[in-house]
Amino acid sequence: MELTVKGTVSAIVFRNEENGYTVLNLETTDGEDLTCVGTFPTLSVGAVLNATGKVSVHSRYGEQLAVESYTVCDPTSKAGIIKYLGSGLIKGVGEVTANNIYNMFGNDTFGVIEHNPMLLTKVKGISQKKAMDIANAVAELKQMQEQIMFLQSYGITVNLAVKIYNIYKSETKSLVLANPYRLIDDIDGVGFLTADKIAQSMGIEAISEFRVRAAIVYELKEAAEKQGNTYLLFEDLISCCSNLLEVDLSQYGQLVEDTVTKLVLEPTVKTFDVEGQRCISLVKYYKLEKAIAARLIALNRDARRVLVDADSLITQFEKVNDISFHAGQLGAVKSALINGVTVITGGPGTGKTTIIKCIAEILSSHGMRIEFCAPTGRAAKRLAQSTGSDAKTIHRLLGFEVHGDRLQFKYNRMNTLPCDVVIVDELSMVDVSVMHSLLSALENGTRLVLVGDKDQLPSVGAGNVLADIIRSGVIEIRYLTHIYRQSEDSLIVTNAHLINKGKMPEINNKSRDFFVMNYNDFQQVSDTVVDLVSARLPKFTGLPSSEIQVLGALKSGVAGVENLNLRLQQTLNPRIFGKNELNVGRNVLREGDRVMQTVNNYELPYVRFNAEGTITDGQGVFNGDIGFVRRIDRANGILEVQFDDNRLATYNEQQLTDLQLAYAITIHKSQGSEFEVVVVPLVSGPPTIINKNLLYTAITRAKRAVVLVGSKKILALMVHNNYVAARTTNLCRFLREENEVYRRFFGSVSASQDEDEE
Numbered sequence: 001m002e003l004t005v006k007g008t009v010s011a012i013v014f015r016n017e018e019n020g021y022t023v024l025n026l027e028t029t030d031g032e033d034l035t036c037v038g039t040f041p042t043l044s045v046g047a048v049l050n051a052t053g054k055v056s057v058h059s060r061y062g063e064q065l066a067v068e069s070y071t072v073c074d075p076t077s078k079a080g081i082i083k084y085l086g087s088g089l090i091k092g093v094g095e096v097t098a099n100n101i102y103n104m105f106g107n108d109t110f111g112v113i114e115h116n117p118m119l120l121t122k123v124k125g126i127s128q129k130k131a132m133d134i135a136n137a138v139a140e141l142k143q144m145q146e147q148i149m150f151l152q153s154y155g156i157t158v159n160l161a162v163k164i165y166n167i168y169k170s171e172t173k174s175l176v177l178a179n180p181y182r183l184i185d186d187i188d189g190v191g192f193l194t195a196d197k198i199a200q201s202m203g204i205e206a207i208s209e210f211r212v213r214a215a216i217v218y219e220l221k222e223a224a225e226k227q228g229n230t231y232l233l234f235e236d237l238i239s240c241c242s243n244l245l246e247v248d249l250s251q252y253g254q255l256v257e258d259t260v261t262k263l264v265l266e267p268t269v270k271t272f273d274v275e276g277q278r279c280i281s282l283v284k285y286y287k288l289e290k291a292i293a294a295r296l297i298a299l300n301r302d303a304r305r306v307l308v309d310a311d312s313l314i315t316q317f318e319k320v321n322d323i324s325f326h327a328g329q330l331g332a333v334k335s336a337l338i339n340g341v342t343v344i345t346g347g348p349g350t351g352k353t354t355i356i357k358c359i360a361e362i363l364s365s366h367g368m369r370i371e372f373c374a375p376t377g378r379a380a381k382r383l384a385q386s387t388g389s390d391a392k393t394i395h396r397l398l399g400f401e402v403h404g405d406r407l408q409f410k411y412n413r414m415n416t417l418p419c420d421v422v423i424v425d426e427l428s429m430v431d432v433s434v435m436h437s438l439l440s441a442l443e444n445g446t447r448l449v450l451v452g453d454k455d456q457l458p459s460v461g462a463g464n465v466l467a468d469i470i471r472s473g474v475i476e477i478r479y480l481t482h483i484y485r486q487s488e489d490s491l492i493v494t495n496a497h498l499i500n501k502g503k504m505p506e507i508n509n510k511s512r513d514f515f516v517m518n519y520n521d522f523q524q525v526s527d528t529v530v531d532l533v534s535a536r537l538p539k540f541t542g543l544p545s546s547e548i549q550v551l552g553a554l555k556s557g558v559a560g561v562e563n564l565n566l567r568l569q570q571t572l573n574p575r576i577f578g579k580n581e582l583n584v585g586r587n588v589l590r591e592g593d594r595v596m597q598t599v600n601n602y603e604l605p606y607v608r609f610n611a612e613g614t615i616t617d618g619q620g621v622f623n624g625d626i627g628f629v630r631r632i633d634r635a636n637g638i639l640e641v642q643f644d645d646n647r648l649a650t651y652n653e654q655q656l657t658d659l660q661l662a663y664a665i666t667i668h669k670s671q672g673s674e675f676e677v678v679v680v681p682l683v684s685g686p687p688t689i690i691n692k693n694l695l696y697t698a699i700t701r702a703k704r705a706v707v708l709v710g711s712k713k714i715l716a717l718m719v720h721n722n723y724v725a726a727r728t729t730n731l732c733r734f735l736r737e738e739n740e741v742y743r744r745f746f747g748s749v750s751a752s753q754d755e756d757e758e
Contacts (some may be wrong), residue, residue, distance in 0.1 A: 008046065049072060206247060289729065350483060457694065519710060670697070680709065
């Protein structure tokens with residue numbers, strides 16, 4: 001139920017000064033007390049509010065008004081004026097001074113402060129400086145309230161209005177009126193539709209350079225961030241913009257050309273031809289891929305020679321580790337010792353980790369400093385466990401630092417990493433921004449070993465780094481196809497490779513690690529998944545439910561991730577007396593819940609409990625980090641999450657939207673992770689999603705067992721669906737161009753691309 005009330009703020013129950021989230025008591029004009037919650041940039045006891053929001057009744061805290069919009073008025077009563085001035089909001093004015101001011105000027109107090117502040121000097125204890133300080137403080141508060149109310153008049157929520165004000169401050173109104181589309185670039189969380197709605201309400205024409213420019217930049221950003229494309233065909237871009245603007249831009253060719261020309265001159269975009277077709281890219285991504293290509297060719301060219309007896313050292317490694325390398329593995333190790341840049345790619349069980357260990361031991365035995373890294377925390381942890389060496393996320397390796405709202409790295413082009421070799425695992429997950437940052441921090445002559453599975457899903461961010469490097473043919477590529485890691489009764493690895501070849505997996509429910517449970521009804525699929533995770537698999541494997549991960553293809557639906565999360569929460573962590581919880585949107589987070597961070601937050605502080613019993617401080621939680629809710633403090637709106645790597649981070653209520661339940665997660669979110677047991681509900685969906693690539697990725701996340709729950713018909717459809725969304729990227733082309741330049745000046749360097757022989 002929506003309600004509008006007017007009243008005086010009688011108490012501030014809780015306030016977070018960082019984001020303005022406030023719980024307050026409002027004494028309404030009809031004498032009732034009402035608890036209000038919401039975001040207020042600045043507020044004090046005594047302020048008069050006109051507030052609109054939705055009323056809800058909390059089981060513990062009673063009736064509350066979740067404020068969605070509000071206006072602030074000057075208090076008019078004696079008690080209100082004194083409370084407002086003496087609330088501590090104005091520095092140097094307490095209750096006594098506030099009383100003295102009111103006794104001197106009565107209900108004209110605010111008129112005096114705003115229009116003739118020097119009269120305040122008549123009040124005992126107020127100097128000319130203090131009088132001006134009071135006037136400036138009141139003026140600043142009024143200005144802020146006016147800016148917030150201006151934004152609200154265009155339908156902007158209080159939360160977003162505060163975000164905008166914190167960036168633009170006193171210039172908010174003038175900047176937004178001059179060009180509301182700048183909000184898209186300047187304010188995190190503002191998309192084209194929000195800015196366009198504001199612009200339209202201001203009377204900006206449907207066909208204008210402002211609007212077309214915003215649409216072009218927006219669509220290029222969306223293509224990069226949502227589809228991974230670092231450029232678009234010009235005709236595709238215009239088609240996307242026409243749909244977005246609901247205007248046929250083909251009829252406004254000159255306006256489009258003029259707008260693009262200005263964007264090129266700024267420079268914001270870059271236009272170019274690919275195979276005779278006109279293309280357009282954001283300058284940012286064009287430069288990133290160009291720089292990556294140049295750096296890879298330079299690193300490959302400038303590698304320091306390693307003078308070792310490779311054969312004897314490899315033989316020694318085989319004896320110590322009681323293994324025997326296949327010919328393809330031997331070739332991969334030797335390639336990394338010879339070439340400046342080597343790519344090693346293969347599916348599960350092909351020995352990638354063993355190869356990494358061998359390469360590292362040989363190079364470190366010759367005094368070379370080696371760094372291991374991976375794109376995610378879980379991937380880095382897995383790399384460290386399998387190699388017995390320290391491994392970091394790429395961000396931590398580069399020493400990320402947050403300055404304001406910008407992310408910077410300690411190690412960069414001007415301050416390179418102090419190492420001789422960098423080994424990167426799970427390269428398929430690395431986007432062009434991260435790849436560029438890593439390569440920029442490498443000193444000339446640093447050896448680079450890139451490891452990944454070319455058949456995994458590509459990076460969430462822009463680009464297709466691993467696939468483009470392989471496709472270019474100018475870097476040494478070693479394909480591993482010989483399967484090592486399997487036992488007689490193990491089917492995970494065997495079936496992963498069968499599926500990758502477009503063949504149906506071997507279904508033998510007498511195996512110990514690969515099962516298919518055939519159900520055609522999605523409600524049965526959902527029921528079975530919940531039963532498996534909560535009872536049957538813990539009994540069968542001896543593992544707790546926390547070690548069993550549900551990986552879904554889709555978020556929605558009866559057997560989708562969202563519904564499964566709610567059902568698993570109810571089953572595994574039900575509401576009980578004494579267990580605290582917080583409402584987050586339509587969902588609830590409860591103490592003991594398994595949760596995942598869904599966006600990068602480089603500023604969020606944490607403490608880490610180390611194995612030695614020591615505690616260290618740090619900051620930064622990342623998209624895909626998984627943990628559990630350790631504690632909830634409802635009174636202060638605080639929630640603590642203990643992540644899998646022993647980081648303990650504290651969230652306020654405004655940051656809770658960055659968390660979601662993680663009993664079930666999407667397969668895309670599972671990239672780079674490994675779980676003891678994986679349960680996959682098989683559901684119907686668009687062929688762009690329900691395909692072989694997705695199923696292969698899900699199965700290869702499991703260490704001990706995989707259970708597929710759903711119809712064999714859907715399983716067959718996924719196995720035989722080879723659809724992979726093609727990304728338009730420049731890296732492959734740039735690598736070939738850079739290599740051709742190098743070949744002309746320095747001679748040819750051929751890249752070997754041998755595959756294992758079975």
